[in-house]
Amino acid sequence: MKYLLVFLLSLFTILEGFTQHYWQQEVNYTIAVTLNDEQHSLTATAEIEYINHSPHELTFIYFHLWPNAYKNNSTAFARQQLINKKRNFQFAPDSARGYIDGLDFKINGQAAKFEVDPENIDIGKLILNQPLASGQRIHISTPFRVKLPNSFSRLGHVGQSYQITQWYPKPAVYDHQGWHPMPYLDQGEFYSEFGRFDVSITLPANYLVAATGTLQNPDESKKLDSLSAITAEKRIFRQAEDVFPPSARQTKTLRYTGDNIHDFAWFADKRFNVRKGEVELPHSKRKVTTWLFFLNKDASDWVRSMKDIKDAIHYYSLWVGDYPYAQATAVDGALSAGAGMEYPMVTVTEPSAIIHEVGHNWFYGILGTNERQHPWLDEGINSYYEFRIGQLTNRNYSQLEPLLTRDRIKNYRLQNIHSTALNLLMYQMGASRGLDQPIAGPAAAYTYTNYGSIVYLKTGVMLQYLANYLTQDRFDKAMQAYYQRWQFKHPYPKDLQAIFEESTGEKLDWFFQDIIGTTQTVDAALTHLNTTENPLQVTVENKTNLLAPVPVATRNADAQLLEVKWTKPGQAAQQLTFNRQNVHDVVIDPGYFLPELNRTNNRLAVNGFLKKVEPLRLQFLAGIEQFDRQQLYVVPVLGANTYDRIMFGGALYNSSLFQKKINYLFMPLYSVGQEELRGIGNINIRFLPKRLVQSVIVGLNAQRFGRFRKLESSVLVNFPKPAAGAYQQQLQLGYTNISHQEPLVNKAVDHGAAPPFGKNIEYNIPWLRYTYEKKNALQGFQAELNFDLLPTDTTAGLTRSGQNVLAGKLSLAFERYYAAKKRLAIRVFGGNFFGNASTIPPWFQLGMSSSLDYKKETIFLDRSQRQDNLAAFIRQTDGRDGGFRHFIPVFSSRWLTAVNLDADIPVVPVTAFLDLGTAHGAKELLYGTGLSVSLAKKFLQIYFPVAGSNYAQNIPQNLKEFQHNIRFQLQLNALNPFRQVADALR
Incomplete structure (x- = not known):
């Protein structure tokens, strides 16, 4: 009986190991597409190899038909536009709308049934003629046509400037949580299967194209090199942006290929300037080619941004892991869905957002998380690294700089405020009014304001907080382990937490469950200071249920940090000891990382009668709360x-x-x-x-x-x-x-x-x-x-x-x-x-x-x-x-x-x-x-x-x-x- 019990327990352990074994599907594409720039349409054929690596037998495959999001006012995209107070699409004429049609699916050469979801016309279900067993593969083919919409969101055109994204029929992800069919949304991004792409694009010969993948046409590569040299010599860029040159009668076909990517986007315009660069990766020393495709408008900003794209590739590779692809491209195009939008190896962006958008090659492109359900794993982590590069290179004040010009920053005395305090400001404005939401929410659940202030800004600052608590070295090692284990896969939040705990040896529920998963705030206070002897003893109390660790620092009379120590997580009151020499005051959170709304109790002076009273300063109109002044x-x-x-x-x-x-x-x-x-x-x-x-x-x-x-x-x-x-x-x-x-x-x-x-x-x-x-x-x-x-x-x-x-x-x-x-x-x-x-x-x-x-x-x-x-x-x-x-x-x-x-x-x-x-x-x-x-x-x-x-x-x-x-x-x-x-x- 004893041996039978041992056998059963061993069998259970083995079976549990099998059920927890990671797997993911593989989807490989061969697509041929032709652009008609008079009718603003695409005609194409798609050949799709679908390989079932799951342990389950499949009887159907969900497909995304995202161009149909622009077909009428009943789609999820149209409804979200209304929620976010955007009316343009609602009253757009039929000629400005878009859709996908001409579908005729075949499986291994035989006709197959395809059903469009009655609730979401941009989702369909391909019924398999025979069940697809685990380990088997099938060949799916279909022609399709896309009527390109005006630029309401990501896919579309402005005149003869084309942003071709989310444009082909794409299988939805099937993972350990099941199928993930999702309608297209403007606020809320994507989740796709990795695979191989081979895409041929036919269009008038005088168009220039920036795309996912690596260009396979030697003549076109030489042409781009020549244009880059010409652009580099330019001193004046003409401003005739609204005039498109006539399209060439001749056409050309450009071929792009790429492995281990989960999406393909391309951008075409006849007016592009081109700049080419190169960056050496810090670990492998491999060379990566960088490209900028930009218009005459803001050309000087684009020329200066050559350093930004190189810095992004260098520092993300240094801190996370080497960039695995041969090139990275940033494109100047229509931006109806924000300041930039990322795709594997290519992004459409403004010059000021290049670091953020190129950084998405790691957190979206290589680590393929479910952005719709867990946007913080993508946008938030990426914002952390953007902030880090900005602070390292003194490039900007914060992501608020588009809202606060440098003159305004000076006028409102914000120039001496830590950039982290600025990045946390929008979150604090909402949270102080009871309007905040948890970081861990799905994209579509956020209010329009909170999607930016919480998913991007607050998450980025909270990761700065975690890095400072763990120390930068331990944080980097954990993130590098996450990258190595999960690159070209589909990690979930629990996977990130597991690796951080494994790498650091610390239980981090207080961060991943409480700070990320709730709207709780910290209210840390300095309640007692013993100044009569050396060492200096300080009592720190946390007045909330979020018993997160708190950084405490001593400063001299010039506000320079002398020592920084952390309280331990899980304790409401603690004592810290510091060297007494040259200490002028003790402060909580000198880097402004804490999710804290009350900073009035964050400072104690060592000398003086009113130790808890901060210096009083009159401020014109508005300002940001600081711990060392009232x-x-x-x-x-x-x-x-x-x-x-x-x-x-x-x-x-x-x-x-x-x-x-x-x-x-x-x-x-x-x-x-x-x-x-x-x-x-x-x-x-x-x-x-x-x-x-x-x-x-x-x-x-x-x-x-x-x-x-x-x-x-x-x-x-x-x-x-x-x-x-x-x-x-x-x-x-x-x-x-x-x-x-x-x-x-x-x-x-x-x-x-x-x-x-x-x-x-x-x-x-x-x-x-x-x-x-x-x-x-x-x-x-x-x-x-x-x-x-x-x-x-x-x-x-x-x-x-x-x-x-x-x-x-x-x-x-x-x-x-x-x-x-x-x-x-x-x-x-x-x-x-x-x-x-x-x-x-x-x-x-x-x-x-x-x-x-x-x-x-x-x-x-x-x-x-x-x-x-x-x-x-x-x-x-x-x-x-x-x-x-x-x-x-x-x-x-x-x-x-x-x-x-x-x-x-x-x-x-x-x-x-x-x-x-x-x-x-x-x-x-x-x-x-x-x-x-x-x-x-x-x-x-x-x-x-x-x-x-x-x-x-x-x-x-x-x-x-x-x-x-x-x-x-x-x-x-x-x-x-x-x-x-x-x-x-x-």
Whole structure:
């Protein structure tokens, strides 16, 4: 029995070893393709050898037909374009779209059945005539034709400039997790089988081609060498980029071959300049040829980028492993899917992105991960090496440099900030608002912003963090082992973690599971410093559940690092010892690698009374949080209204680009008219729950303008957690106290009753607001529900029991684009008072043209109605309640309803509008029509009434009244644009 048990255990172990044995499929291609540059189409034949190395018998093979992604508005690509707020493809004519057709599959010469997926027309299934057993191979052939789309994404053309990518029928990957059929996406890349390519391209003879593989035509190679020499001698590059020379009547056929590659792309243009170079690999000393194909535009940048392509090949080979191919090419072409796009041995890119895109030959080209499911294994690791080269060669500040010019970097005092802090900034901006997502997510699940800030930037910085923890040498050895074991294969995240743990001898769940797999952040703090003796003892506490190791450093008075030590993972509190000599302060994370949002507790001074207080520095407008200084931000502010006249002052606030736990803003303004202080003050506390909701904000807001004072407390809940295409909701509870001396309505509105000028009016309003919004590039829906508990007695300043009236307001808005920049919109509003509304004061009524703004939520130029000639309050409205664009002095203390319609007029930047409404006591349906003009991208919108109801004699009778009825949607008190700062920080 004992021996039987041993035998069974041994058999189980052997079987387990077999089941865990790695395998992958092999796909070899022979393709002949002809370009028709008049019809912008390809005609081709594909011969595919499919070898089944899996242990399973196959009865079908999934194929990708990705040109069909551009066929109609129902594809996954088209739907993702809408989610990411891109409309061009949605309204493209049929002539601009693309597809693949003419397929006629045969297997070993016999006709075979091919089924197109009804859910995704860019996926098909080839039904095998006979099952394909393990170890067997079949020959698949088909002709095909591709109608090339305009450049909406990766495949396409701009005139006669061609980007031929994801263009041929390609088998999907079959691995240990099964089949991986996937529709084409713009955000989200690919997963393909390795094999051999032999591709022949026929096209007019005066085209130049950059392609995957190695060119097999000696004459064409000599021609490219000659063109490279000519380009090298050029000093001036003409700028006639929009003119294509006529195509040659003669054609040529270029042949490219390549082994151990999983995709084939080519780019063709008659206007290319060519530069050739060479780089020696650091380990094997083999020579690799480099090519640049570029247009006259930005030619000087391309010439300078010869060093970039060489540096990429040299340093990736040095740090990861030698480049295995004979050449690498960078191409100047249409970039509708980003700043660059990589393919094996060739990339289409901007000069500034060459290092990143060429680096993808390792992390995508050689290590063929499933980018759609695990984009961080490709984009994130590649970004790490891009950052490393940039820091080594002092090439740039960070990947944010396209957004922050060097002048702006200097103006905002960012030139002395570590590049890692800049790379982490976009992630921190989102994470501090509860908008981040885990690194380990699938590509399609990310919001458009998070795909860049997390998959690329945060992942790159987190790998810098891991390299610093492990030491650079140990990190490099682990990555080199990963490269050697998994080159030309399909590794998964668990494989990367396994090799790192095997190579370093450390358990790294805290990194690969917690940092990569969750949105948890670190909050490390220096809590105690013993300065009385040498060595120096420092206590480090981690105040979160992410017990990751933390770097701690001592610095001298010149901020130079003296010693750096790391805490151990898995411990909440630890003590570190340092040499006491010349130490000025102790800091956490001097390299800004940690996924940390709170750096205020990251420094302790050795000497002085206030050891935990960082030096205070005033910063203009915005900045990046740093551990060794407490930054207060300041901007000058200018405002005006007819009561206070000119107001000037400034705004002082503690949070700018990303939010802190406690945020405050003080904006004092001096009123020239009243010789008194005015202004705004905000303070809020932000909570970031781990589940369900994005953020919870508890806030207090105070304002004083004109003859009113406002004090408001509120709790705002934002939910749900972010995801691509998700809706957004807010639930806000608040309590507002208002004290003022001016009426909210003029004499005409109150039907002759004398308004209580000079009388102090005070009231408190508990309120609730719920908003829902879901938008894509084509249409959007918004809903807002408000409940205000209004007092009937506003003299005592308190809401008395039994004297409350509940005001309920509901607005629903829907918009739909009928062209790329033209839309139709409808808004429906309904408001009602619940209770004895006859007792409420007139300033709580519902308005047909505007709300009466009894909670002081809108900026008005003439709230006090001191200037009859401006009629500012009458003409300037806030678009709430009935939302009429005409001024109709209709107010109701019962109920009111309205419909607002907008239709953009084709060709011209003019919108026609129609407002319809009625209210309790109204004797007729009220209406108003007119036109509006948008200026400065709708920042300023001017309304021109054409006709309206004759209720209250509203129709303009002369030019002066017509001018009065021109309404500016721009709120005029926003002579103070920095009021938006206060709103943003609330």
